Amino acid sequence: MSRPRTVIVGAGIVGLTTAYFLARAGREVIVLDRDEIGDGASYGNAGLLSIGHYPLTRPGVSWRGFKWMFDRNAPLFIRPRPDADLLSWLWTFHRHCNQSWLDRCMKELCAMGFPTLELFEEIIAVEGIECDYRRDGWLDVVLKKENMASAEAEAKTLVPHGYSHTVISGDELRRRSPCFTDEVAGAVWYRDSAHCSPGDFMMGLGAACARLGVEIRTSCTVAGLERDRFGKAAGIHTSRGETIEGSAVVISAGVWSDALTRDMGLDIPMQGARGYHLQYEGIPQLPFTGCVLHETFVAVTPMHEQLRLAGTLEIQPLGRPWMRNRLAMLPAGAKRYIKGIEQGTQVAEWAGYRPCTSDGMPVIGAVPGTPGLFVGAGHAMMGMTLGPITGKVLSDMVMGAPPPLLLPMADPARYAMNGRSAARYEGSAPANGAPPRETAGLRS
Numbered sequence: 517m518s519r520p521r522t523v524i525v526g527a528g529i530v531g532l533t534t535a536y537f538l539a540r541a542g543r544e545v546i547v548l549d550r551d552e553i554g555d556g557a558s559y560g561n562a563g564l565l566s567i568g569h570y571p572l573t574r575p576g577v578s579w580r581g582f583k584w585m586f587d588r589n590a591p592l593f594i595r596p597r598p599d600a601d602l603l604s605w606l607w608t609f610h611r612h613c614n615q616s617w618l619d620r621c622m623k624e625l626c627a628m629g630f631p632t633l634e635l636f637e638e639i640i641a642v643e644g645i646e647c648d649y650r651r652d653g654w655l656d657v658v659l660k661k662e663n664m665a666s667a668e669a670e671a672k673t674l675v676p677h678g679y680s681h682t683v684i685s686g687d688e689l690r691r692r693s694p695c696f697t698d699e700v701a702g703a704v705w706y707r708d709s710a711h712c713s714p715g716d717f718m719m720g721l722g723a724a725c726a727r728l729g730v731e732i733r734t735s736c737t738v739a740g741l742e743r744d745r746f747g748k749a750a751g752i753h754t755s756r757g758e759t760i761e762g763s764a765v766v767i768s769a770g771v772w773s774d775a776l777t778r779d780m781g782l783d784i785p786m787q788g789a790r791g792y793h794l795q796y797e798g799i800p801q802l803p804f805t806g807c808v809l810h811e812t813f814v815a816v817t818p819m820h821e822q823l824r825l826a827g828t829l830e831i832q833p834l835g836r837p838w839m840r841n842r843l844a845m846l847p848a849g850a851k852r853y854i855k856g857i858e859q860g861t862q863v864a865e866w867a868g869y870r871p872c873t874s875d876g877m878p879v880i881g882a883v884p885g886t887p888g889l890f891v892g893a894g895h896a897m898m899g900m901t902l903g904p905i906t907g908k909v910l911s912d913m914v915m916g917a918p919p920p921l922l923l924p925m926a927d928p929a930r931y932a933m934n935g936r937s938a939a940r941y942e943g944s945a946p947a948n949g950a951p952p953r954e955t956a957g958l959r960s
């Protein structure tokens with residue numbers, strides 16, 4: 517008798533970690549991706565495995581975003597356009613930018629942090645993946661002295677969740693890594709986090725999946741879900757009309773997930789926030805660990821002997837031409853902090869999309885109304901970090917085993933359409949008739 521097969525849509529960090537844990541448990545798995553492996557967000561991100569990271573929905577962020585809306589050089593750029601989906605997304609996002617919602621999000625996101633790094637370390641050790649993984653924290657590097665207090669206050673909010681940090685002066689920072697300029701006032705060192713070369717990790721993970729018998733099929737675009745006569749997931753069909761059968765289906769298609777799930781009873785309010793990276797070799801000295809530059813939001817990550825600058829958030833329709841002025845913001849935003857970037861040779865440039873939901877939380881779990889259908893998407897700027905724990909939770913759910921963590925804030929039920937046609941509004945009752953979970957935080 518053949519083993520029950522799981523069909524996974526998307527070979528990013530969520531799809532491949534889900535495939536990996538299923539295959540390790542002896543399940544038959546096929547992963548489908550419309551692109552070649554190596555291009556997506558999971559391969560080109562900043563590689564900061566920054567556990568305890570805030571979601572995008574933070575008090576004040578929406579107001580700052582609205583202010584920046586017309587500035588093509590602001591860290592967050594939203595191309596203004598009369599688009600009902602965007603306007604609804606912005607309104608819901610704005611309503612979630614409050615302290616009580618943030619507190620609820622952080623409880624769940626922080627609980628995912630340490631387990632996800634344990635899973636990274638397990639996969640890397642068991643599969644022998646060379647990805648320059650280093651568990652040496654990350655630095656919030658502050659240029660202006662007057663910003664040190666707020667940077668430290670932010671770190672202190674993580675202490676009740678079991679996270680530790682150290683404040684270091686500019687002089688101490690320069691003693692450890694002479695590449696920091698004299699202008700830098702200091703840094704907050706988040707001690708528990710890690711960083712890696714994400715592309716190397718992903719290629720190693722893909723190879724490990726293949727060794728475990730996972731079939732990874734590229735250039736294969738999934739167009740929709742196949743159901744059996746009871747309405748249960750029975751596989752998918754591709755854009756070429758082929759049907760690929762499976763007793764469970766996992767949608768982990770990053771920023772494109774909502775386009776697929778809308779016909780499956782789930783209306784995820786999703787926007788793609790594009791970011792870029794530039795990679796350099798030959799920079800005389802590298803920082804001793806990964807950094808985020810406090811005032812410019814540029815991520816700076818040493819990877820092997822190279823340095824990656826990554827960042828900027830750009831919300832506009834998917835697939836628009838690159839905004840090269842925003843690419844140029846990366847070295848411009850880093851040079852006051854790090855010496856010698858202009859001496860390096862640029863070896864790569866890249867752009868990718870962060871999948872952002874309007875409430876700032878990912879969508880992880882079973883899709884109500886369709887047994888056998890699961891989704892893992894919407895991790896925004898935390899997807900590399902939270903990928904392994906998401907994959908573990910999803911693989912356990914697929915196998916009917918109790919997951920290592922309960923993630924009620926990430927429950928897909930909050931976006932269940934219950935037979936309605938897709939409509940992007942909040943406050944609809946989920947399948948079980950309980951009060952809608954995400955609006956409870958907004959009222960308080």
Ligand SMILES: Cc1cc2nc3c(=O)[nH]c(=O)nc-3n(C[C@H](O)[C@H](O)[C@H](O)COP(=O)(O)OP(=O)(O)OC[C@H]3O[C@@H](n4cnc5c(N)ncnc54)[C@H](O)[C@@H]3O)c2cc1C
Nearest residue numbers: 526528529530550558561562564738770791898899900901
């Ligand atoms: C500039 C930048 C820096 C970042 N830095 C960090 C960081 O430091 N730390 C961190 O934790 N996160 C970071 N992120 C976020 C992180 O990269 C993403 O959250 C994460 O990679 C999302 O993973 P995913 O598996 O959900 O989606 P993806 O990696 O986007 O994978 C989805 C896959 O689905 C495929 N697909 C889509 N539609 C279909 C279809 N119809 N049929 C078949 N296949 C399909 C796509 O081709 C793609 O390969 C960053 C992102 C960017 C852009």
